[in-house]
Amino acid sequence: GQNIDQPTEMTATEGAIVQINCTYQTSGFNGLFWYQQHAGEAPTFLSYNVLDGLEEKGRFSSFLSRSKGYSYLLLKELQMKDSASYLCAVVDSNYQLIWGAGTKLIIKP
Amino acid sequence: DGGITQSPKYLFRKEGQNVTLSCEQNLNHDAMYWYRQDPGQGLRLIYYSQIVNDFQKGDIAEGYSVSREKKESFPLTVTSAQKNPTAFYLCASSIGDSTSGNLETQYFGPGTRLLVL
Numbered sequence A: 001g002q003n004i005d006q007p008t009e010m011t012a013t014e015g016a017i018v019q020i021n022c023t024y025q026t027s028g029f030n031g032l033f034w035y036q037q038h039a040g041e042a043p044t045f046l047s048y049n050v051l052d053g054l055e056e057k058g059r060f061s062s063f064l065s066r067s068k069g070y071s072y073l074l075l076k077e078l079q080m081k082d083s084a085s086y087l088c089a090v091v092d093s094n095y096q097l098i099w100g101a102g103t104k105l106i107i108k109p
Numbered sequence B: 001d002g003g004i005t006q007s008p009k010y011l012f013r014k015e016g017q018n019v020t021l022s023c024e025q026n027l028n029h030d031a032m033y034w035y036r037q038d039p040g041q042g043l044r045l046i047y048y049s050q051i052v053n054d055f056q057k058g059d060i061a062e063g064y065s066v067s068r069e070k071k072e073s074f075p076l077t078v079t080s081a082q083k084n085p086t087a088f089y090l091c092a093s094s095i096g097d098s099t100s101g102n103l104e105t106q107y108f109g110p111g112t113r114l115l116v117l
Helices: none
Strands: A003-005 A009-013 A018-025 A032-037 A044-049 A053-057 A060-065 A070-075 A084-091 A097-099 A103-108 B004-007 B010-013 B019-025 B031-037 B044-051 B054-057 B064-066 B076-078 B087-094 B112-116
Touching: A003 A084, A009 A018, A018 A032, A018 A084, A018 A103, A032 A060, A032 A070, A044 A053, A044 A060, A044 A070, A070 A084, B004 B087, B010 B019, B019 B031, B019 B087, B019 B112, B044 B064
Parallel strands: A009 A103, B010 B112
Antiparallel strands: A003 A018, A018 A070, A032 A044, A032 A084, A053 A060, A060 A070, A084 A097, A084 A103, B004 B019, B019 B076, B031 B044, B031 B087, B044 B054, B064 B076, B087 B112
16 A cells, blocks of 8 residues: 655754655655644645755755655744744656645644 | 635534535636545535536535536535535635646635535
8 A cells, every 4th residue: 555654743943954754665756745834724735856855945854765755844043933834745657646644743932 | 806706614513404605706717626625634525616617526526516517617515415514615716737737736715614504
């Protein structure tokens, strides 16, 4: 079966750095998305990785290792507004989008 | 402003009742999607449409129906056959290049929370 694993919940301190991991076992791979979702709101696009390596976009970076079936989202200089759920989603060989359950990130002052 | 709107924000359903959730987009996107989100689970695809007058079942289509008569609109009906409808329903759209399918970024509406009385 297809599976995406993310930690259920993480806690971090304002101003710090946090890394949210995502591991996947899917039938093929055509890319990986990260979305941010504030409670009760729409998910919003953060990043898309299809090649190995790190992509940086301001305070957020996303890393992919296809051989390890692994990605992480790195958030720097954490702000209170970063408190949200972070969703990992993988496009499989049939171009189906498989979603993880999301990681709830709690930021403490 | 371009975007996706969903209404209502909250919807209550009685036993045996059909209810319809609205989704409208003015992004000129061809593809539209309906997802269901339950606590502790990933988004699950209910139905999707890549073009007007055409739609396909997703992973959990039973108990739901859709129509796509206009490019801008993709309403979802939760029928009485759906025995566990309480969830957060999200509508999304993407440009709809059929050659790249789900490689496109999806833009989501604000969601409708459906509760059963």
